[in-house]
Amino acid sequence: MAAASPLRNLEDEVLCSICLDYLREPVTIDCGHVFCYHCIIKVCESSRQPLYCSLCKTVFKKENIRHVWQMASLVENIWRMKVEEERQPREERSPEQRAENLCGRHLEKLHYYCKDDQQILCVMCRESREHRHHAAVLLEKAAQSYRGKILNHLKILKGDRDRIQNFQSTGEDEIQALLTKFQNHRQDIVSVFEQGHQFLREREQYLLDLLVGLEQELVDGRNSHITKGSEEVVRLGTLISELEKKVRQPALELLQDPSDIMSRYPRKKFWIEKPISPAVKKRAEEFSDKFLSLEKGLRGFHGKLMRDLEYKTMKIVLNSQTANGYLLVYPNGKSMIFTGLWMNKYQRGQRFDPEPGVLGSKGFTWGKVYWEVKVDRVWWGEEEEEAMKFRGGTRGMFGSSYLGGFLGIADSYASPVYRNESEELEEEWSQENGMWPKFCLVGVARESVVRRGSLSFTPEEGFWTLKLSSAGVFICTSPEPFQILSYCPRQIGVALDYDGGKVTFTNARTQEFIYEFSSSFTGRIFPFLWLNCMRSRLTLRP
Numbered sequence: 001m002a003a004a005s006p007l008r009n010l011e012d013e014v015l016c017s018i019c020l021d022y023l024r025e026p027v028t029i030d031c032g033h034v035f036c037y038h039c040i041i042k043v044c045e046s047s048r049q050p051l052y053c054s055l056c057k058t059v060f061k062k063e064n065i066r067h068v069w070q071m072a073s074l075v076e077n078i079w080r081m082k083v084e085e086e087r088q089p090r091e092e093r094s095p096e097q098r099a100e101n102l103c104g105r106h107l108e109k110l111h112y113y114c115k116d117d118q119q120i121l122c123v124m125c126r127e128s129r130e131h132r133h134h135a136a137v138l139l140e141k142a143a144q145s146y147r148g149k150i151l152n153h154l155k156i157l158k159g160d161r162d163r164i165q166n167f168q169s170t171g172e173d174e175i176q177a178l179l180t181k182f183q184n185h186r187q188d189i190v191s192v193f194e195q196g197h198q199f200l201r202e203r204e205q206y207l208l209d210l211l212v213g214l215e216q217e218l219v220d221g222r223n224s225h226i227t228k229g230s231e232e233v234v235r236l237g238t239l240i241s242e243l244e245k246k247v248r249q250p251a252l253e254l255l256q257d258p259s260d261i262m263s264r265y266p267r268k269k270f271w272i273e274k275p276i277s278p279a280v281k282k283r284a285e286e287f288s289d290k291f292l293s294l295e296k297g298l299r300g301f302h303g304k305l306m307r308d309l310e311y312k313t314m315k316i317v318l319n320s321q322t323a324n325g326y327l328l329v330y331p332n333g334k335s336m337i338f339t340g341l342w343m344n345k346y347q348r349g350q351r352f353d354p355e356p357g358v359l360g361s362k363g364f365t366w367g368k369v370y371w372e373v374k375v376d377r378v379w380w381g382e383e384e385e386e387a388m389k390f391r392g393g394t395r396g397m398f399g400s401s402y403l404g405g406f407l408g409i410a411d412s413y414a415s416p417v418y419r420n421e422s423e424e425l426e427e428e429w430s431q432e433n434g435m436w437p438k439f440c441l442v443g444v445a446r447e448s449v450v451r452r453g454s455l456s457f458t459p460e461e462g463f464w465t466l467k468l469s470s471a472g473v474f475i476c477t478s479p480e481p482f483q484i485l486s487y488c489p490r491q492i493g494v495a496l497d498y499d500g501g502k503v504t505f506t507n508a509r510t511q512e513f514i515y516e517f518s519s520s521f522t523g524r525i526f527p528f529l530w531l532n533c534m535r536s537r538l539t540l541r542p
Contacts, residue, residue, distance in 0.1 A: 371493075493511070
């Protein structure tokens with residue numbers, strides 16, 4: 001046991017011999033010994049008469065128990081001194097106190113662990129009233145269970161560490177394999193492009209050699225043409241000079257031998273030769289065809305390569321909630337037709353009205369995306385058989401049943417309507433609504449575009465579109481659209497580069513470039529279709 005300090009000596013004087021703790025409400029009995037009030041009362045209640053002091057065994061009476069208030073003040077002061085001593089830094093304590101881990105209250109060695117309060121106790125703490133009835137075990141025994149818990153948790157942590165290391169090792173292997181694959185791809189890219197460059201250089205040299213040969217033939221032909229022409233001009237000049245001299249002769253000389261004039265100066269068939277031989281002209285035309293084929297092929301190759309390498313092909317679906325009431329969007333959201341019938345009883349705020357337009361269901365705020373639109377141009381006579389397959393079932397504004405054959409709607413009331421009837425419907429619609437514009441619009445639109453009233457489909461209004469009709473392809477610009485193609489492709493490719501501010505249109509079948517808008521996009525950009533002809537259909541691909 002460590003040497004007792006003066007404070008420890010004082011502390012021993014204010015301990016209750018029953019609970020071995022600081023005196024609480026100290027009282028004295030007949031023999032003069034001091035105890036806690038509650039401790040001595042318990043002794044009185046549990047013992048039979050007479051009552052004996054636990055220290056000196058002297059008999060005392062319960063009614064003679066008296067409070068010692070001065071002792072209570074002394075106990076409080078000693079307790080405060082003890083607290084202040086415990087607050088001192090470890091370095092300020094005595095060497096004996098620093099030598100061992102001692103109880104902060106009793107300066108005794110710590111031997112026990114209270115399970116109830118989860119505190120480490122010395123012998124005196126264990127016997128105190130606070131912990132006397134608690135479950136206390138030796139420190140080593142209590143530490144064994146904690147060591148077991150720690151070992152179990154340590155095992156789990158080691159397992160987690162091993163799994164992480166295995167995962168890390170596997171990940172590194174996967175990354176390294178992918179890096180090796182990228183290295184191979186780099187070599188393949190260099191090799192493929194080198195082969196492509198070599199192929200193009202060879203084709204370039206072939207065309208240049210062919211062109212040099214044609215040029216040489218033209219130069220040789222030109223030299224021959226000049227030479228022959230010059231010789232003929234000289235011959236005719238000589239003949240003209242001689243005849244001019246002859247005509248100036250006196251009549252006597254001129255008529256001496258008049259019959260000899262034409263024989264001496266015969267009129268030969270003069271030289272005329274085409275500047276370019278038919279063979280050279282034919283080869284020149286063949287060369288022009290080769291060059292046009294090359295140019296067309298390179299444009300298609302350029303478009304396909306740009307689309308496959310830089311753009312992500314998107315599966316676009318139409319948003320029927322934005323479709324005009326006269327448009328019917330197929331259940332799969334991939335196709336739409338203009339029915340000429342009001343298909344929606346209630347007009348929602350996001351629909352186009354009266355313009356027959358519709359937006360895609362997904363908008364874009366970044367990236368490069370691509371999709372295609374197939375145009376079924378029934379009114380241009382290419383799909384007349386399908387156009388004649390009409391089914392009834394919905395009574396429209398014309399007072400007769402009408403739905404196009406490619407509506408795909410089957411019902412028990414279906415009955416054939418022949419083409420002459422549909423043409424009559426179109427004629428009736430044209431008479432009631434003015435000239436029927438048989439065309440469609442394909443492109444993109446800003447989400448915030450106006451959807452009410454007559455619209456101008458120009459970039460200034462938030463539309464970037466092509467106008468497709470039987471007359472060709474037009475650009476929608478203000479004040480009037482202008483034509484860029486005299487024919488209309490059956491399948492249009494739309495490429496949106498949001499960050500680059502470009503919308504590019506191509507012939508999806510040949511990959512030929514059609515037109516490109518340049519703009520600065522803000523907000524969400526949606527695919528946009530517009531259709532105003534009953535016997536036509538627009539289909540999104542893929």
